[in-house]
Amino acid sequence: MAQTPDLGEDRTIFGEGPxxxxxxxxxxxxxxFLAAVLAIVVAVFLPRWIVPQFTRSHYLEHFAAFYVAALAGLAAMPRTQLRRLGSAYVVFALILESTHLFAGAPLRPLLDNAVADLGGLAAALAPVLVDRFRRRFPPRAG
Structure with a gap:
């Protein structure tokens, strides 16, 4: 039985290899990712009294929902450009929040909700962007 050559790659679940x-x-x-996106859509369209409240702050719930969904999206689509993924989430958030306008909701709370959504998205994407920036600097010679 032939052995495969060791290419020096770490193939463990949390390793550095492919x-x-x-x-x-x-x-x-x-x-x-699918569960997070579905949960957000369902929470937006269900009556407020049916959706369980997880925190005291409605805006913190928006922030956390998009933070978790963005993290799940980063993991689910590792080859997708961050700009494309982030843009898709921005459009998703704005479309969901704008649907309330058709029901006659006032604009101000919807803008606050959208800001909370985008804040969660930014909080999830920022560490990835900072890591990519840091990798551009070569290590200092000893």
Whole structure:
């Protein structure tokens, strides 16, 4: 039986080497992404009295929902450009918040909700952007 050569790649789940698209964490990330997006859509369209309140602040719930959804999206779509992923979430948030205008909701709370949504998105994407920036600097010679 022939052995495969060791290419020096770490193939463990949390290693640095390549990870298969059908690996368990990749599949779990996609499921988490779908669940997060569906939860947001359902929470937007269900009557307020049905949706459970997780925090005292309505805006913190918006922030947390988009923070979790953005993290799940980053994990589910590792090859997608951050600019494209972020733009899709911005459009998603604005479309969801604007649907309330058709029901006659006042504009001010919807803008506050959208700001909270975008804040959660920014909080999730910022560490990735900072990490990419830091990687551009070569290590200092000893």
């Amino acid at each position: 990870y298969p698209d059908s690996g368990p964490l990749a599949v779990l990330a996609r499921l988490a």
